[in-house]
Amino acid sequence: MSSKVTESDSIPFEKVPLTEAKAILDGEDKAVRRDVPDWEFLRRPQAHKDQDLLESTYQWYAKLPADIKPWELARYFPRVTNELAAIWARPTMCEQFLDQLLLDNRGNRKGFPEKVIREIMVLQHYLHAQAGAAHAKPDDTPMR
Structure with a gap:
């Protein structure tokens, strides 16, 4: 049975x-x-800006490959997406921010929906890949 x-x-x-x-x-x-x-x-x-994506966030978003774009994060958590876009060019800070989003260091967070968590993890992987590629190149190519 x-x-x-x-x-x-x-x-x-x-x-x-x-x-x-x-x-x-x-x-x-x-x-x-x-x-x-x-x-x-x-x-x-x-603030009002926390409820909408900023112009600089749209510009960052447009540069991301289609399979990396965090659609759900941007739709439901624009404040987080704006912060991520603002620090994206600083890999160490961005990595710490992404880690903080996934880890409950407060002890009572509600957490993100599963789709958003997956998007954050995809962004982490992409960030690591970009940072690794930047270290392999002799020139100081900024991240997308």
Whole structure:
């Protein structure tokens, strides 16, 4: 007898720090949550420019190969896309930014949708490939 596993059969999964998972299992959930800062309160107020892509972001976006363009990121997270475009020419800073987007260093992030995470990972791979190609060339060719 075989049975198909469907998406509705899957168990919901939330990525949390190990210390938080241990505390929850030990019944200390509230103590852990009190120590986590309220990042929503600490975040700067959202400006109009955070809701739309900037002209410089459109220019950066146009230079990316079609299979690298982060369509979902740009559509649903324009503030993040603007920041990424602004630092793209600085590979080390850009790599750190992309890492921060994927890692929960705050302890209570909601996280991005799966499609956006994939796009961020594709951008990381492309960035690494571009940085590697730039190091292999004798001239100081700027990244696209």
